[in-house]
Amino acid sequence: MPEQVVVWDLETIPDLEAFATVADLQDKPEAEVRDGMGDKFPKLIFHKIICIGALIASRSPEGWHTDAIGAPHIGERSEKDLIQAFIDKIAELRPRLVTFNGSSFDLPVLRYRAMINLVSAPGLATRNYFNRYSDDCVDLCDALASFDQRAKVSLHELCRVLGFPGKPDGIDGSQVETCYRAGRIKEVSDYCETDVVNTYRAWLRYELFRGNLSPKEHDQSEANLIEHIVCRRSTKQHLLNLIETTASTLVVQTEI
Numbered sequence: 001m002p003e004q005v006v007v008w009d010l011e012t013i014p015d016l017e018a019f020a021t022v023a024d025l026q027d028k029p030e031a032e033v034r035d036g037m038g039d040k041f042p043k044l045i046f047h048k049i050i051c052i053g054a055l056i057a058s059r060s061p062e063g064w065h066t067d068a069i070g071a072p073h074i075g076e077r078s079e080k081d082l083i084q085a086f087i088d089k090i091a092e093l094r095p096r097l098v099t100f101n102g103s104s105f106d107l108p109v110l111r112y113r114a115m116i117n118l119v120s121a122p123g124l125a126t127r128n129y130f131n132r133y134s135d136d137c138v139d140l141c142d143a144l145a146s147f148d149q150r151a152k153v154s155l156h157e158l159c160r161v162l163g164f165p166g167k168p169d170g171i172d173g174s175q176v177e178t179c180y181r182a183g184r185i186k187e188v189s190d191y192c193e194t195d196v197v198n199t200y201r202a203w204l205r206y207e208l209f210r211g212n213l214s215p216k217e218h219d220q221s222e223a224n225l226i227e228h229i230v231c232r233r234s235t236k237q238h239l240l241n242l243i244e245t246t247a248s249t250l251v252v253q254t255e256i
Helices: 016-022 030-037 079-093 102-116 140-144 155-161 173-181 185-210 215-231 237-255
Strands: 004-014 047-060 063-070 096-099 137-139
Touching: 004 079, 004 102, 004 173, 004 185, 016 030, 047 079, 047 102, 047 185, 063 185, 063 215, 079 102, 096 102, 096 140, 096 185, 102 137, 102 140, 137 140, 140 155, 140 185, 155 185, 173 185, 185 215, 185 237, 215 237
Parallel strands: 004 096, 096 137
Antiparallel strands: 004 047, 047 063
């Protein structure tokens, strides 16, 4: 079985019910619970997962082959089912995991929510995923900053400097809850997919830097990603903007 990688990202909203339980505000109006939580970024245990985005790729002699891109959400299934399906896939593939800021956010939130939802997750013990310095789970935000808080950058900043479009206009992490409350969960899912594609492209560049990909293998991995998206353009329009220049060429080629 070829080596595989799962590049993933969570989208969350504040778990007001959990906070109310801790703060003894169970019977209070939502506005009062929100006031009690305050405007600061909630503690990780007070985040509810509403979407899990992932890109799965397999190593080939030519580079990395994109197998799937998706971001199931709680408009389609429960939070427990989201977590269970994701963890089951990890158990099946035993992949390397790649995140951006995952050591500080995504992994601990996933663990908290799995425990809250009574999800058994032995698949997360198949490799050394919770070791911050392990190559089994690469947090690009940490790795590129040499684990120094002062050197950290945002995913959007990194992508723009590397020559990628970065995050799309109109939505960012601070607007996820607003979109969710407005019933625009599909927009959240699309946004999550753009994050995993951006993270994957940054990781490919990092692998090129580390000598794990030759320039030819890097370019082939990029070309395969673009082809994967273009061939699914009817359902992945939101991803075409991330690869617009090369994708336009491939669209013409596939339509001839």
